[in-house]
Amino acid sequence: MIKYIIRRLLYLIPVLLGVSFIIFVLFNLVSGDPTAVLLGKNATARQMMELREQLGLNKPLFDQYLDVVRSAFTFDFGYSWATKQEIKQMIIQGAYPSLALSVPAFTIATILSLIISLVVAFYRGKGIDLFVRVTCIAGQSISALAYILFFQYFFAYKLGWFEISGFEFGFPDFIPFIALPAIIFILLSIGPDVRFFRTVILDEIYQDYVRTARAKGLSEVTVLLKHVLRNAMIPIITYVVIQIPTLILGALLLENFFSIPGLGGITLNALNSSDFPVIKAMAILSSVLYIILSLITDVLYTIVDPRVKLK
Amino acid sequence: MTTPSLLSVRNLVVDFQTGEGITRAVNNVSFDIPAGKTIGIVGESGSGKSVTSLAVMGLLQKPAAIIPQGEILFNGQDLLKFNDSQMRDIRGNQISMIFQEPMTSLNPVFKVGDQIAETIRIHRKISNKEAWDRAVDLMNQVGIPNPAASAHKYPHEMSGGQKQRVMIAMAIACEPKLLIADEPTTALDVTIQKQVLDLLFGLQQKYHMSMLFITHDLGVIGDIADDVVVMYRSNVVEKNNAKEIFYTAKHPYTKGLLACRPKLGANPRRLLTVSDFMDEAGIEKHVSAERVVVFDKESEKEKSSEILLEVKNLVTQFPIKGGFFGRTVDHFKAVNDVSFTLKKGKTLGLVGESGCGKTTLGRSILRLVEPSSGSIIYGGKDITHVYAEELRLLRRKMQIIFQDPYSSLNPRMTISEILTEPLNIHKVGNSKQERLDMAKELFDKVGLKVNQLNRYPHEFSGGQRQRICIARALMLRPEFVVCDESVSALDVSIQAQVLNLLLDLQQEFGLTYIFISHDLSVVNFIADEVGVMNGGKIIEMDKANNIYKNPKEAYTRALLSAIPKGLVKSDLSSLV
Amino acid sequence: KQNNFDEREINLISPEKIAGFDPINASDRYSGNEAGKVYEGLFEFHPLKRPYELMPNLAEALPIVSADGLTYTFKIRKGVLFHDSPAFQGGLGREMKADDVVYSIKRLADPKLNAKGWWLLDDRIAGLNEWKTKYSSAEATNYDEEIEGLKKIDYYSLQVKLKKPYPQFLYALAMPYTFIVAKEAVTHFGKEFLNYPVGTGPFILPKFEQSSMITYVRNPKFREKLYPSEGEEGDDKLGLLADAGKKIPLVDKINVHIITESQPKWLSFMKAKDDLLEVKDVNIQQAITPEKDLKGEHKEKGVRLFMNPVLDVTYFAFNHEEPIFKNKKLRQAMNLAYDRVGYNKMFHENTAFEANGPTPPGLAGQRKEFKNPYIKYDIELAKKLLAEAGYPGGKGLPTITVQTRSDTISRQQVEFFEKSMRKIGINIDVGMNTWPELVNKVTKKQHQMYTMAWGADYPDAENFLGLLYCPNQSPGSNGANYCNPEFDAVYKVATIMQDSPERTAMYEKLNESVAFDVPWVIGFHRTDIYLAQAWLKNFKHMEFNHSQFQYLNVDLEVKKQLIKKF
Amino acid sequence: MELIKENSLWKDAFKRLTKDKWALISLIIVLAYALVAIMAALGIVASDWAREVGAGNLPPSSEHWFGTDMFGRSVLAKVVRGTQIAMSVGLAASLIAIPIGVTLGALAGYFGGWVDDLITWLYTTFSSIPNIMLLISITMILGKGIFAVYIALGLTSWVTLCRLIRGEVMKHKEREYVQAAGAIGGGHLRKLFLHILPNVTHIIIINTSLQFQFAIKSEVILSYLGLGVQGEPSWGTMIDDAKLELSRGVWWQLASATFAMFLVVLAFNLLGDALRDSLDPKLKGK
Ligand SMILES: Nc1ncnc2c1ncn2[C@@H]1O[C@H](COP(=O)(O)OP(=O)(O)OP(=O)(O)O)[C@@H](O)[C@H]1O
Ligand SMILES: Nc1ncnc2c1ncn2[C@@H]1O[C@H](COP(=O)(O)OP(=O)(O)OP(=O)(O)O)[C@@H](O)[C@H]1O
Ligand SMILES: [Mg+2]
Numbered sequence A: 001m002i003k004y005i006i007r008r009l010l011y012l013i014p015v016l017l018g019v020s021f022i023i024f025v026l027f028n029l030v031s032g033d034p035t036a037v038l039l040g041k042n043a044t045a046r047q048m049m050e051l052r053e054q055l056g057l058n059k060p061l062f063d064q065y066l067d068v069v070r071s072a073f074t075f076d077f078g079y080s081w082a083t084k085q086e087i088k089q090m091i092i093q094g095a096y097p098s099l100a101l102s103v104p105a106f107t108i109a110t111i112l113s114l115i116i117s118l119v120v121a122f123y124r125g126k127g128i129d130l131f132v133r134v135t136c137i138a139g140q141s142i143s144a145l146a147y148i149l150f151f152q153y154f155f156a157y158k159l160g161w162f163e164i165s166g167f168e169f170g171f172p173d174f175i176p177f178i179a180l181p182a183i184i185f186i187l188l189s190i191g192p193d194v195r196f197f198r199t200v201i202l203d204e205i206y207q208d209y210v211r212t213a214r215a216k217g218l219s220e221v222t223v224l225l226k227h228v229l230r231n232a233m234i235p236i237i238t239y240v241v242i243q244i245p246t247l248i249l250g251a252l253l254l255e256n257f258f259s260i261p262g263l264g265g266i267t268l269n270a271l272n273s274s275d276f277p278v279i280k281a282m283a284i285l286s287s288v289l290y291i292i293l294s295l296i297t298d299v300l301y302t303i304v305d306p307r308v309k310l311k
Numbered sequence B: 001m002t003t004p005s006l007l008s009v010r011n012l013v014v015d016f017q018t019g020e021g022i023t024r025a026v027n028n029v030s031f032d033i034p035a036g037k038t039i040g041i042v043g044e045s046g047s048g049k050s051v052t053s054l055a056v057m058g059l060l061q062k063p064a065a066i067i068p069q070g071e072i073l074f075n076g077q078d079l080l081k082f083n084d085s086q087m088r089d090i091r092g093n094q095i096s097m098i099f100q101e102p103m104t105s106l107n108p109v110f111k112v113g114d115q116i117a118e119t120i121r122i123h124r125k126i127s128n129k130e131a132w133d134r135a136v137d138l139m140n141q142v143g144i145p146n147p148a149a150s151a152h153k154y155p156h157e158m159s160g161g162q163k164q165r166v167m168i169a170m171a172i173a174c175e176p177k178l179l180i181a182d183e184p185t186t187a188l189d190v191t192i193q194k195q196v197l198d199l200l201f202g203l204q205q206k207y208h209m210s211m212l213f214i215t216h217d218l219g220v221i222g223d224i225a226d227d228v229v230v231m232y233r234s235n236v237v238e239k240n241n242a243k244e245i246f247y248t249a250k251h252p253y254t255k256g257l258l259a260c261r262p263k264l265g266a267n268p269r270r271l272l273t274v275s276d277f278m279d280e281a282g283i284e285k286h287v288s289a290e291r292v293v294v295f296d297k298e299s300e301k302e303k304s305s306e307i308l309l310e311v312k313n314l315v316t317q318f319p320i321k322g323g324f325f326g327r328t329v330d331h332f333k334a335v336n337d338v339s340f341t342l343k344k345g346k347t348l349g350l351v352g353e354s355g356c357g358k359t360t361l362g363r364s365i366l367r368l369v370e371p372s373s374g375s376i377i378y379g380g381k382d383i384t385h386v387y388a389e390e391l392r393l394l395r396r397k398m399q400i401i402f403q404d405p406y407s408s409l410n411p412r413m414t415i416s417e418i419l420t421e422p423l424n425i426h427k428v429g430n431s432k433q434e435r436l437d438m439a440k441e442l443f444d445k446v447g448l449k450v451n452q453l454n455r456y457p458h459e460f461s462g463g464q465r466q467r468i469c470i471a472r473a474l475m476l477r478p479e480f481v482v483c484d485e486s487v488s489a490l491d492v493s494i495q496a497q498v499l500n501l502l503l504d505l506q507q508e509f510g511l512t513y514i515f516i517s518h519d520l521s522v523v524n525f526i527a528d529e530v531g532v533m534n535g536g537k538i539i540e541m542d543k544a545n546n547i548y549k550n551p552k553e554a555y556t557r558a559l560l561s562a563i564p565k566g567l568v569k570s571d572l573s574s575l576v
Numbered sequence C: 001k002q003n004n005f006d007e008r009e010i011n012l013i014s015p016e017k018i019a020g021f022d023p024i025n026a027s028d029r030y031s032g033n034e035a036g037k038v039y040e041g042l043f044e045f046h047p048l049k050r051p052y053e054l055m056p057n058l059a060e061a062l063p064i065v066s067a068d069g070l071t072y073t074f075k076i077r078k079g080v081l082f083h084d085s086p087a088f089q090g091g092l093g094r095e096m097k098a099d100d101v102v103y104s105i106k107r108l109a110d111p112k113l114n115a116k117g118w119w120l121l122d123d124r125i126a127g128l129n130e131w132k133t134k135y136s137s138a139e140a141t142n143y144d145e146e147i148e149g150l151k152k153i154d155y156y157s158l159q160v161k162l163k164k165p166y167p168q169f170l171y172a173l174a175m176p177y178t179f180i181v182a183k184e185a186v187t188h189f190g191k192e193f194l195n196y197p198v199g200t201g202p203f204i205l206p207k208f209e210q211s212s213m214i215t216y217v218r219n220p221k222f223r224e225k226l227y228p229s230e231g232e233e234g235d236d237k238l239g240l241l242a243d244a245g246k247k248i249p250l251v252d253k254i255n256v257h258i259i260t261e262s263q264p265k266w267l268s269f270m271k272a273k274d275d276l277l278e279v280k281d282v283n284i285q286q287a288i289t290p291e292k293d294l295k296g297e298h299k300e301k302g303v304r305l306f307m308n309p310v311l312d313v314t315y316f317a318f319n320h321e322e323p324i325f326k327n328k329k330l331r332q333a334m335n336l337a338y339d340r341v342g343y344n345k346m347f348h349e350n351t352a353f354e355a356n357g358p359t360p361p362g363l364a365g366q367r368k369e370f371k372n373p374y375i376k377y378d379i380e381l382a383k384k385l386l387a388e389a390g391y392p393g394g395k396g397l398p399t400i401t402v403q404t405r406s407d408t409i410s411r412q413q414v415e416f417f418e419k420s421m422r423k424i425g426i427n428i429d430v431g432m433n434t435w436p437e438l439v440n441k442v443t444k445k446q447h448q449m450y451t452m453a454w455g456a457d458y459p460d461a462e463n464f465l466g467l468l469y470c471p472n473q474s475p476g477s478n479g480a481n482y483c484n485p486e487f488d489a490v491y492k493v494a495t496i497m498q499d500s501p502e503r504t505a506m507y508e509k510l511n512e513s514v515a516f517d518v519p520w521v522i523g524f525h526r527t528d529i530y531l532a533q534a535w536l537k538n539f540k541h542m543e544f545n546h547s548q549f550q551y552l553n554v555d556l557e558v559k560k561q562l563i564k565k566f
Numbered sequence D: 001m002e003l004i005k006e007n008s009l010w011k012d013a014f015k016r017l018t019k020d021k022w023a024l025i026s027l028i029i030v031l032a033y034a035l036v037a038i039m040a041a042l043g044i045v046a047s048d049w050a051r052e053v054g055a056g057n058l059p060p061s062s063e064h065w066f067g068t069d070m071f072g073r074s075v076l077a078k079v080v081r082g083t084q085i086a087m088s089v090g091l092a093a094s095l096i097a098i099p100i101g102v103t104l105g106a107l108a109g110y111f112g113g114w115v116d117d118l119i120t121w122l123y124t125t126f127s128s129i130p131n132i133m134l135l136i137s138i139t140m141i142l143g144k145g146i147f148a149v150y151i152a153l154g155l156t157s158w159v160t161l162c163r164l165i166r167g168e169v170m171k172h173k174e175r176e177y178v179q180a181a182g183a184i185g186g187g188h189l190r191k192l193f194l195h196i197l198p199n200v201t202h203i204i205i206i207n208t209s210l211q212f213q214f215a216i217k218s219e220v221i222l223s224y225l226g227l228g229v230q231g232e233p234s235w236g237t238m239i240d241d242a243k244l245e246l247s248r249g250v251w252w253q254l255a256s257a258t259f260a261m262f263l264v265v266l267a268f269n270l271l272g273d274a275l276r277d278s279l280d281p282k283l284k285g286k
């Protein structure tokens, strides 16, 4: 077990190498010279040259790549080119609102979808089943923008139930700010979730052991909640955990429209000002997170499914 | 029968709503189970046994299953009229059931202890602790070694036999009045089969349960059932006291069932099958005496001397992964230093309990698994190390019929595709049509209807699938075939047909077989020589009869004693 | 969260994220506005007087300028204190002195800092460029080294020597770039300096954090600075002089909400969460009637409308290095085919003014009576010219790609342009770019045409005419790479002249000459539209408004009254 | 011997499909969209989408069913035109993602060993970089336009498929029918492509149907970020316009684009499910 975990963590090395390579190629090589953007509308040619020197853009490519790799492993991302802020700080400050929004929303969405799909599974084949599936897809295919514009106008402005935009740090304070975006987030994710959970659960429901459970005299509900659910957990866990890294990037649209100063905005700004160090940091961070989470997934497997052994 | 009956099924009919329309699975079935007695239901696969039992449990798949008529009286009340919650009180409490498939019938993610305790907690007001203790006690009763520890195990950590015992423990947990056992032993190999049967019998006595015992093997039932109900094509064709049935079977199907099980004592040239006793329509035929004449293989088969296959010190091992980067740390010898020779046109039988390495040996000989050392000489040529191209040519001569007929057929290919594929690979026959014709011919020979050629595997019964596998193996006209448990998965009645088929084909094409099975009586019937395998070694090898008459190894004796006798007194002549 | 009436606070909106508070990088208007609340410069623009008039701020008076216009001598105001900060001994803000001015200007030139504002002093002050280059390769920059062009005379006075006349110099000293910072703070906070603004300004921000709101509190130690007692005529009628002579700042607290999307901006103003709203594109329709009057529903809430022309110009620049655009007739044809009226209606609700030339009205160098002959909408003439240009009905003319920003409005605007051009048979492709891409394409001259809006850095025509000055071509501000020797010759002379009728005449000449040479498809001078809540006092539209907020006031009584209506 | 007609998995898959009415309807819808897309591409319909048919921002009416946009162009025409973009984006993305995903996944699952390690590494690396980042950067690099969108979506979405296929192939390669194929002398390619792959098609199918909607929806996000299709009306840009229009009560662009999207996404879902079932002979007749 421990061995396994260590081994998996060592796996970070090749992955990080790969990630830093891709990022480097995508942003350093191919996207153009950042200095013009960084220096503003009155930039002089000479100054651009000096800045290029300072940012180490004149160094041989390989050295530049090495720098990327170095920061990937030291986690020392230095300072943003565009905002001149220390990236560690930016990320820490940005992570809070992002997570404050996405974590509760994500959790609720997952639980809600799970409940819905259990209900659907219970009434499988009946009309409500089809109905739920269709509504899910309907919900899915309405663009996030539509939700945001309408909800913000109606619930926040007209009814005044929620704050229109903004964010406040500190636990109970941020609730009125994140409530509405969270609701939209949930609406957006329920669709695909239910669709997936439903199939997984239905796959299990026709297994022999379910019949055994019934033969014991268990009620259908208990059968679903105890026997079926537990077995359906593996694919569900995978599906859920793999999404988490995307949460870190934050719900970009939501953050923009509700002026939540999260990582989504930071990343977008970085992309819009060719702020390479920040982009790099975000990419590396989320890939590290990805590896760690998939590791956690595997560990969770062993908990829900005794057949899984980590060697 | 004087004793008041605990359960009585009255003209039960079960239909299934399928895409093709309504199919009748159980037609007008009636029988009684007196308190404390055991009723056996016998019948071939698909005859409606399970459906009947599921109907009693009220576990039929709604809405697919419909019960247009009949009643199931339990203590005089009609279970069919019960609502869900009433039914739940009955299930697992008054009536409980052991299912056909022990492997899949336990929930893989819960400790077996919990799964047993659960049953108790549903129906008895007791604490978890007590329930758990009771579960352990039960596991003790069903003879699971060191129950306290085993209770903490998960299903996948137990052998097939143990799983089945857990199922039994679960079933008897609330001391039900009626225990339904649906083919509790088919999935197990003989040695374990025996133990399980004894166990069930013992428990039934101990708790004075009534038992509904379902099987397709009359031999099995002989030992435990009081009365026997014979089902055929969803009808009850014969009911009688168990003793009686063996002497005075009336219905031709019953006679067939009795006759078709190979007996260790006798060596008929062919086995009798149900079809010898009745035709498709079920009309009785007269059995020609010639068919049951007992004969001696030695004199019968011409002595051939040419050696086709020679295996020298064959070892096949599987790596055991482990260590930091999942390196191979050790090897597991599935086949351990096996040597033997096989003459052309003869059959070598391999017996041994599950996991002893039979399959691996068979596959190693065909180089489907790479042997680690030793040599295989086929037709005078060492083929241990020949390369891909040559190997592919060899495949034309050497074929294998796989252990599990179902999983060895690609579920998404039609039968014609499956059968013509070998021809395509080896460029036999020059036109599509020609190949198809060859397929039809063989398909016909293994006794299947040509118009079924473009069905999919799942649309055939187990026996038919096995025939398809055989047909595929023979498409390339091989001279040597490994039959891996080719009949273990089948009903005795169908088993007989397949065995006969194999014999006929051997006669016709002069085939050489290695016949793998864990059932001594089957091997004894078909093989000239028998090798007994244990732990990857061949521990005893001799003429079939000798092995049977005077086994040298204790292990061999154990195997022999495990074979269900039926009522051995009964001998075939009494049938004719 | 409820509006509170006990505190004298005002709520403002910043439509852009704020990066930090280092003045030398406060390049865009919005970071300038924030810096302007905590920092101050030597000069500032008078909050009420128009046309814009410089008045001394940290400087005691306007400088004494030598006859040759090269030597400036400044007197510094006494008793100006920096904000309290751990950077100073005892944490108490010390007095601001001449050294600080010298230091702050030098920072702008510090090669290690690569300030965005450097262009402002580039090649202007004697010895400064040399100093810059000297240390560009060195380990650390030595601020103690004297520069002949930048000398402190005593604690409260300093002298600046220019290389060549630089009439805009005083404007430069009113811009955020040259706000005065304290050396201690810079050294104490190091790289974090931009998050710990320590200025002399009317408001205090102890620490800046990336968030959706920045909150400033009044600076209790702020010097005796009074609200002006005269302004443009009519100001008193507007009540802009009500607070005349009062000590500023007049409010205790300023909250700046950072809201980038237009809908939430609009909604939160309409919910009275904010007191002032800069109305942009979409919301214009919601704010005003076609008659450019405030809509009734807002009127009754007491909301006030401010519409003022801005010193800016929008244009579709040709890349004059593209052979096809050497063809003047083509350029003229495209100008004539551009339906400015329709455009103005659709995107500005008719609030913008068709531009006759680069220089916006309100600046010396723009004759009211001058009409650019090519900005009228004349399809027929356009077709004719296009034919003369050698592309009858657009035949033979390749599809032209117009690069623009990738936001919705920009896209729609170029789509509109495309529509206009199609009418005379010219095919246009829309090229959408993220900001960096667009800048790159322009600076690398990898474009055929692109759209741009230029806002004044200071109220001087030079700032606009420079957009067409050959030496300024890419990567400079002349993205059209327009080169016209006569133009350049005149420009060179004019820009080093002190403000004078002659200079104005030359500016006018330049402004009008390009009208005929059509270096751009010229667009508009836009109008700033502001909505202010009834209780926000002393707001007057201001172009260079970073110093304006200290004068704002709030009438809590009115607010209590009206808030119910929201 | 009576003659028996040829038949194959796909043939009777289709036969069964046509029996299921929902599937049939979905199929028709999808085909209809495809047809519209093709006709739009050939310029048979909506070629004049850019023409002004009336005043700007007219609400839906008898002569403009879906109303008009700010430039007075028919929203209906734009929706139709957008169909072409949406479908082609979905198709292209799938055409890129599926071959890559399937081949790599299959190879990794079948051969295991270092091949597996390499491919696993590849997709772990890819999937560990935030999708949106890849999307944005790739579109930036390739320069704007439909083509960039194709590539970007294709390159970002092969990963999931690859992972799924790998897992399935691993399962199947242990099944006896694969060994049986070996026993009759079939080589690796035959085992992999003729035996295993047909047994994992359902995954590919489902994934494709998801692929399509993912692609169509991403196009919307990309448009919001200004990285979408250009000079052509796409559903994405139409929905993006709504950002500025809704406040003026102009809802019809948003509504029509959304509805167009909903219909096709729904159709793809139902069709995907139905196709999976019909491709599974066991469910024959169910
Ligand atoms: N869910 C179902 N849907 C349709 N038909 C079914 C269903 N379950 C069983 N049948 C049909 O009912 C008949 C009897 O099935 P049953 O399982 O009782 O046979 P069995 O006697 O138990 O055979 P085996 O010995 O193989 O278990 C078979 O023809 C089978 O095809
Ligand atoms: N691919 C494999 N990897 C590792 N171990 C294997 C593998 N195949 C078989 N074994 C092991 O080799 C031993 C012999 O397996 P084999 O299948 O030959 O037994 P068997 O005699 O055929 O049993 P059964 O009667 O159940 O078929 C078993 O313990 C099995 O666990
Ligand atoms: Mg059964």
Ligand SMILES: [Mg+2]
Pocket: B358, B359, B360, B403, B484, B485
């Ligand atoms: Mg075996």
